[in-house]
Amino acid sequence: MKPVPLPTPDTQEWFDRIDAGELTVPRCTACASFFLHPRSSCPRCGARAVELIPAAGTGVLLSFVVNHRAPAGFEAPYALGVVALAEGPRLTGIVRTDAPDRLEVDAPVRVAFEERGERRVVCFELKEAGR
Amino acid sequence: MSARGAGLRGAIAIVGAAESTDLGKIPDKSALELHVDAALNALADCGLTPADVDGVASAGELPNDVADYLGIVPEYLDGTNVGGSSYMLHVRHAMAAISAGLCETVLVTHGESGRSRIGMTPWAPAPQSFMGQLEVPHGPVGAPSLFPMGVRRYMAEYGMTREQLALVPVVQRQWAAMNPRAKLRDPITVEDVFASPVIADPVHLLHCCLVTDGGGALVLTSAERARSLDLPQPPVYVLGAGESSESSVVSGLESLTSSRAIRIGGERALAQSGVAHADVDHLMIYDAFAHVPVYGLEDLGFVGRGEAPAFIEDGHTAPGGSLPMNTNGGGLSYTHTGMYGMFAIQESVRQVRGTAPAQVDGVDVSVCTGVGGMFMSSGTLVLGSAATL
Ligand SMILES: [Zn+2]
Numbered sequence: 097m098k099p100v101p102l103p104t105p106d107t108q109e110w111f112d113r114i115d116a117g118e119l120t121v122p123r124c125t126a127c128a129s130f131f132l133h134p135r136s137s138c139p140r141c142g143a144r145a146v147e148l149i150p151a152a153g154t155g156v157l158l159s160f161v162v163n164h165r166a167p168a169g170f171e172a173p174y175a176l177g178v179v180a181l182a183e184g185p186r187l188t189g190i191v192r193t194d195a196p197d198r199l200e201v202d203a204p205v206r207v208a209f210e211e212r213g214e215r216r217v218v219c220f221e222l223k224e225a226g227r
Numbered sequence: 228m229s230a231r232g233a234g235l236r237g238a239i240a241i242v243g244a245a246e247s248t249d250l251g252k253i254p255d256k257s258a259l260e261l262h263v264d265a266a267l268n269a270l271a272d273c274g275l276t277p278a279d280v281d282g283v284a285s286a287g288e289l290p291n292d293v294a295d296y297l298g299i300v301p302e303y304l305d306g307t308n309v310g311g312s313s314y315m316l317h318v319r320h321a322m323a324a325i326s327a328g329l330c331e332t333v334l335v336t337h338g339e340s341g342r343s344r345i346g347m348t349p350w351a352p353a354p355q356s357f358m359g360q361l362e363v364p365h366g367p368v369g370a371p372s373l374f375p376m377g378v379r380r381y382m383a384e385y386g387m388t389r390e391q392l393a394l395v396p397v398v399q400r401q402w403a404a405m406n407p408r409a410k411l412r413d414p415i416t417v418e419d420v421f422a423s424p425v426i427a428d429p430v431h432l433l434h435c436c437l438v439t440d441g442g443g444a445l446v447l448t449s450a451e452r453a454r455s456l457d458l459p460q461p462p463v464y465v466l467g468a469g470e471s472s473e474s475s476v477v478s479g480l481e482s483l484t485s486s487r488a489i490r491i492g493g494e495r496a497l498a499q500s501g502v503a504h505a506d507v508d509h510l511m512i513y514d515a516f517a518h519v520p521v522y523g524l525e526d527l528g529f530v531g532r533g534e535a536p537a538f539i540e541d542g543h544t545a546p547g548g549s550l551p552m553n554t555n556g557g558g559l560s561y562t563h564t565g566m567y568g569m570f571a572i573q574e575s576v577r578q579v580r581g582t583a584p585a586q587v588d589g590v591d592v593s594v595c596t597g598v599g600g601m602f603m604s605s606g607t608l609v610l611g612s613a614a615t616l
Binding site: 098099100101102103104107111132133158159160161162163164165166167169170173174176177178185186187188189190197201202212217219 | 371427476478
């Protein structure tokens, strides 16, 4: 069984909205900084005024590895990457593709979700040209 | 204006340094026993006993447990645990504490049953940790997936080739061949690295550190007290130290091609020491994976951005090179218990003392840098002989 995140109070809403199929990015209402991971105060100015803004759902693949060994529930090989979201902050996730070895750094991607029981987990798909 | 902490330059000395009696596979000792075995070896190394110690620092095991096992009555405890660089931080904190008069003699201990897992808490990130929430659900295969995550980006930005990355373990094996305590000693080639199993492409098995059992310990005291002791080995002085940290998840790091924590800790250590890069005779950079010394050489300022792969390829860090690095064979070939930083310090001490198996001629200044997690923390020490004071 693949693992699912176990949120803490300060990350609960961010994960709840992922479970509802919506990726959000935390933003400080005082200094307007976007940031991740989700937290209840701003890492730039310290304000405790954080709102969750719906993400554009696009980004670029900054870097990745292709796992040839896999934890229980995962089927190797698969690409695990760090994506810079359009809003700036970054997230780790699997990039779904039939040819992980042909992926390239800076590939445009869009957010997708993988169903895991009652939860969803963020993953990414290649954004084909023209879409 | 002088650098922060410049007054502490050379204020304390490493008077005792030793590793556990055995390294590698030690199924008859628990992790805590490995701390204690190394601690007794380090105390014997400087002719002291547990009764002479009033401060204990450790990571992995609690310092109170180490103190209690050894019958030490501590007045100073440091349980800083930021992964493999913890021991560099322990030395820096002891530098402050001893200089401030809070304690006189600090024992820093490491022990881990990384391979045999005796007396170890099973390793698994807590589901509610940042790693548990933001990385584990995406299927990383532990450190081999996460630590080298930026390598492809580094290759794309700076043109590092796969051959250059493979040269890191090849060169370190050259040093290991000269060290009878090194676990892996047979020469390897770039082709051998490529032929080893792919773990998390571009990382092959031979790009990854060993997993071993072992321990190490240091005895620190004031430079003044060191001079009054009848030491079998010359003291090694702490000329400078620095530390920093950042996100414990890879996606939260400031950069995927550089370590901010190494950069800040290294700058601080070198500034405090007053030592110029050109005056560094010997270097240790924590090599949990082949790319870490590449990042470290650049983040510490020994070479410019993007220049480390060619620097290694040109033989500068190899035997006979201008900047001998990881001369024990490193985490890739010597030993790697899980928190390798202590072994980097041990080799720096041996090189400054002139007692290393692969001894470099005339080492007066050695720099050692540790990292914790996947670049989440770093500590750097500048160590020097009496001639540098
Ligand atoms: Zn703010």
